[in-house]
Amino acid sequence: MTMASSKKKLEGLVAATITPMTENGEINFSVIGQYVDYLVEEQGVKSIFVNGTTGEGLSLSISERRQVAEEWVTKGRNKLDQVVIHVGALSLKESQELAKHAAEIGADGIAVIAPFFLKPWNKDVLINFLKEVAAAAPALPFYYYHIPALTGIKIRAEELLDGIQDKIPTFQGLKFSDTDLLDFGQCVDQNQQRQFAFLFGVDEQLLSALVMGATGAVGSTYNYLGKKANQMLEAFEQKDFSSALNYQFCIQRFINFVVKLGFGVSQTKAIMTLVSGIPMGPPRLPLQKASREFTDNAEAKLKSLDFLPFTGLKDRNLEACS
Ligand SMILES: CC(=O)N[C@H](C=O)[C@@H](O)[C@H](O)[C@H](O)CO
Numbered sequence: 408m409t410m411a412s413s414k415k416k417l418e419g420l421v422a423a424t425i426t427p428m429t430e431n432g433e434i435n436f437s438v439i440g441q442y443v444d445y446l447v448e449e450q451g452v453k454s455i456f457v458n459g460t461t462g463e464g465l466s467l468s469i470s471e472r473r474q475v476a477e478e479w480v481t482k483g484r485n486k487l488d489q490v491v492i493h494v495g496a497l498s499l500k501e502s503q504e505l506a507k508h509a510a511e512i513g514a515d516g517i518a519v520i521a522p523f524f525l526k527p528w529n530k531d532v533l534i535n536f537l538k539e540v541a542a543a544a545p546a547l548p549f550y551y552y553h554i555p556a557l558t559g560i561k562i563r564a565e566e567l568l569d570g571i572q573d574k575i576p577t578f579q580g581l582k583f584s585d586t587d588l589l590d591f592g593q594c595v596d597q598n599q600q601r602q603f604a605f606l607f608g609v610d611e612q613l614l615s616a617l618v619m620g621a622t623g624a625v626g627s628t629y630n631y632l633g634k635k636a637n638q639m640l641e642a643f644e645q646k647d648f649s650s651a652l653n654y655q656f657c658i659q660r661f662i663n664f665v666v667k668l669g670f671g672v673s674q675t676k677a678i679m680t681l682v683s684g685i686p687m688g689p690p691r692l693p694l695q696k697a698s699r700e701f702t703d704n705a706e707a708k709l710k711s712l713d714f715l716p717f718t719g720l721k722d723r724n725l726e727a728c729s
């Protein structure tokens with residue numbers, strides 16, 4: 408526990424990394440170095456969450472997950488603050504293997520979702536599963552990744568956190584990807600004496616979560632809207648709430664637009680390719696590549712919001728926020 412507890416707290420924006428792929432569906436390791444530089448230099452994002460939802464972690468083989476994790480850790484060395492690896496899997500054995508591997512390669516933490524096929528039906532069973540995974544990496548900070556809409560496991564995070572450190576001594580925080588701000592607020596409220604990280608995962612609502620005590624955020628949009636989100640965090644920090652709200656609305660205009668077109672990991676890959684210029688490639692089945700129509704519409708919206716660099720249309724960007 409000494410190593411885990413001496414680790415500095417995970418805070419600020421954490422990009423949920425995309426797993427770049429080639430047109431024929433293999434992982435494109437060759438762009439990960441550029442991707443790290445892009446996040447740090449262009450978006451001001453210094454921590455990453457690897458092999459999660461956005462990274463199609465559950466669609467990769469165990470061997471691929473190990474290689475992806477290793478590449479991010481290697482390329483992020485001396486550049487990134489923290490690299491957290493999502494090691495959740497349906498098989499406890501696989502999850503433990505990935506946790507152990509994350510420790511071996513020098514990752515800064517591990518996160519785990521609830522197993523979602525044969526399900527834990529109550530808090531104690533879920534804790535037992537998480538505990539067994541955490542124990543495979545006893546020196547690494549452990550984060551629970553709460554994403555009930557995707558796992559179907561609706562055990563409230565507030566309930567799960569009650570007494571969790573007695574069971575999982577390396578427990579260090581929560582990645583909360585749900586819109587239930589009562590549950591989130593109570594996680595914060597009931598653990599004020601503990602140094603947990605409360606990482607919010609609904610990018611379009613981050614400002615509300617900051618009010619509730621979020622200490623950071625993990626999300627897909629920080630890959631390409633990190634700079635804007637950082638401006639919002641800065642304004643919030645300065646107690647300039649009207650500017651913070653202005654930034655949140657600006658981010659919402661974009662997310663609202665793409666949500667209406669149908670937004671998920673495939674679309675995130677297309678948008679990131681557009682904005683960063685780094686080819687993210689297609690997603691893996693069962694996901695399907697974003698349509699040309701989606702990409703064209705998203706591009707027009709990004710331009711009108713002034714979210715694309717060098718568009719040369721500044722005077723016509725009526726929706727742009729400062
Ligand atoms: C379901 C999902 O992928 N959630 C992401 C992270 O938890 C978010 O970053 C969303 O992509 C984002 O908030 C847009 O809805």
Ligand SMILES: CC(=O)C(=O)O
Binds near residue numbers: 626
């Ligand atoms: C968004 C997020 O945290 C994930 O992709 O796992």
